[in-house]
Amino acid sequence: MVPDSSLPDVSLPDPSSWSRRRFLAALCGLGAGGTVAVGATAPTALPxxxxxxxTKHYPTPPEVAAHWEPTVTEAHARxxxxxxxDVAASAEALxxxxxxxxHNTGAGGWLETAREELEDGNYNDALFDATYGLQFAAEELGFARARLDQTDVPALADRTLAVRDRIAAVRDALDPYNVDDPGVDLAWYHRIETETLRAENHAGWGDAAAAANGVDDDDGPPAGxxxxxxxxxxxADVHLAEVCASNAERYSQHLQDRLGDDPTPYAAHLERVADAFRTTLADRPSRDDVRAxxxxxxxxxxxPYEFAHAHLARSCFDAAIPVPWETDVDASMHATTTLALATAIVDWRAHDFAVDHLVVDQSTTGFDSGHVLAEKRRARSTYQDALGDSPPPFLAQQAGRAIEDLQVAKVxxxxxxxxxxxxxxxxAYLYxxxxxxxxxxxxxxYQRIVDGP
Incomplete structure (x- = not known):
């Protein structure tokens, strides 16, 4: 980045004389590393x-998926x-x-989009599109079958219980969390765990179906x-749970295939790091404490003063999802647990950092959007220092919410x-x-997590 002191003085014309094309061209020059003074001068330099x-055109970091995505094969997406x-055709026939x-329109165009992505070789996008469309098509199919008295609830219960067994098998097979390159392999473990969590969430509807199948479970409504x-x-939930379970199984197999002959077990290390993070978080204030x-x-x-501090308290002291120290999230999911705890610490530290650098005080009455550009410029420099152009996949996942904050920082x-x-x-400035x-x-x-035993 060019230091502020080296930026030349730029004489700006009357804003009313600027065409949109000229303005955007200036912004492009800034994003390309030029020395246009937009956002680099004092916040009041421009109207x-x-x-x-x-703020809408200043460059922001790419999506996390641009740095790393799990390998999806053509067969997997197909x-x-x-x-x-099949689901959309069955619903259409009924x-x-x-x-x-x-109330829905089958796959809602997602089937065609998924097929196009598959044809173009974009297998991750094809999988996403097909999964997204499946929720609508399967819901419509289930609704139609119910209206026509063709629902087989016990069969749905069997499928749901089978998904739960598959989830348990995938999680059991992760131990002892062998890694060759922790910055890459821990990203795989986290994604596998995420898919099992998604499958588990969708399998929750199975409580009602399980009751109809004679399974002792009081968490859901009676099947009647x-x-x-x-x-x-x-x-819809049964179909989505099965897809997520399949994703987890395929990703787990891919991870095992890519590990070398002498990987390092990380489970015990991750558990120790998680315990250390929990100790740190014992002193973390609550959101109510911060508001007070x-x-x-x-x-x-x-x-502005109250608005800023309310935003910071809400953003930094909301519960992370999952919250390993407050919920019954399976503690054996070491990558997810450790990452969530690290995120909670980062949010806490980020709150203190943001308060120390806040340009708002109790005398502030309005807000100059030049501050947004100045802060986005500083954030972009910090991003380059922290992640660079090719960050380790696990670090990119860890920083995902921070990247999202920068992407929505627009007036x-x-x-x-x-x-x-x-x-x-x-x-926008606060984001x-x-x-x-x-x-x-x-x-x-991140370094505390990946620096292994």
Whole structure:
């Protein structure tokens, strides 16, 4: 990055004389490393009308998936596409007999999109599109079958219970978490665990179906209470649970195939790191504690100062998902547990960092969107220092939320202006500040995780 002191003075014309093309060209020059002074000078150097627009075009880090995605084979993606095609065709065949309007439209165009992605060799995208469309097509199929009294709830129960067995088998096979390259292999373990969590979440509907199949489970409603909409949701969940379980199995096999002959077991190391993180988090304040610290609950009015601190408290002290120290998430899922604990520490540290660097105080009445550009420029530099152009996959996953913060740090994100303009500007600034703050702390926590036994 070019230091601020080396930037030349730029004489700017009247903003009203700028065409959109000239303005965007200037922004492109900035994003390419040029020396246009937008966002690099004092926040008040340009009118807010210009800097508001500039926040939407300043370059942000790429999606995490641009750095790493698990390997999806053509056969893997094709199997889910074929499932979607079969489900959509079955629903289509039943609907002429159902005396009600369709609330979905089968695969909703996702089948065609998935096939196009498959043809282009984009197997990850094809898998995503097919899975996304499956939830709608399967729900419609289940609804239609229920209306026509063709639902086989015990069969759905059997499939759900089978998914749970598959999830347990995948998780058992992960131990002892052998790795060759922890920065890569831990990303695989995390993705495998994530797929089992997704499968488990979708398999939750199986409680109702299990009751109908004579399984002792009191968590769900009795099968007799399942209306057509509930059966539709249950059918969709069963299909999605099976797809997620299949993903986990395929990813697990791929990971085992890529490991060398002498990998290092990481399970015990990850457990020790997680315990150390829990010890650190024992002193973490609650969100209510933080709100009280800044007098947010006693304030009669909420100006920029109160808005900023409320945003920071909400963003940094919400529970991470999953929350290993507060829920019954399987502690044997070492990658997910350790990553969630690290994220909670980063959020806590990011809050303190953001408060120390906040440009808002109790005397602030409005907000200059030049601050947003200045903060995005600092965040971009921090991103390059922390992650660079080719970060280890596990670090990229760990920093995923920080990257998202930078991507939404735009005045009127998605051209939505629901709040007063000063709130829109301050909101964008806070996202950029938090993204930078998290990126500042992620590498150290990452290093503690990957520095093995």
């Amino acid at each position: 807010d009308a210009l800097t508001d627009e500039a 199997s889910v596409i074929e499932r979607l095609a 609907w002429p007999e159902v005396e009600t309007d369709r 209470d399942l209306d057509a909409h509930a059966v539709g949701s249950l059918t 610290r800044y007098g947010l609950d006693d304030a009669d009015e909420h100006g 009127g994100f998605a051209d939505s202006y629901r709040d007063p303009i000063w709130k829109e500007r301050l909101n 950029a500040l938090l993204g930078r703050a998290k990126l500042h702390h992620h590498p150290r926590l």
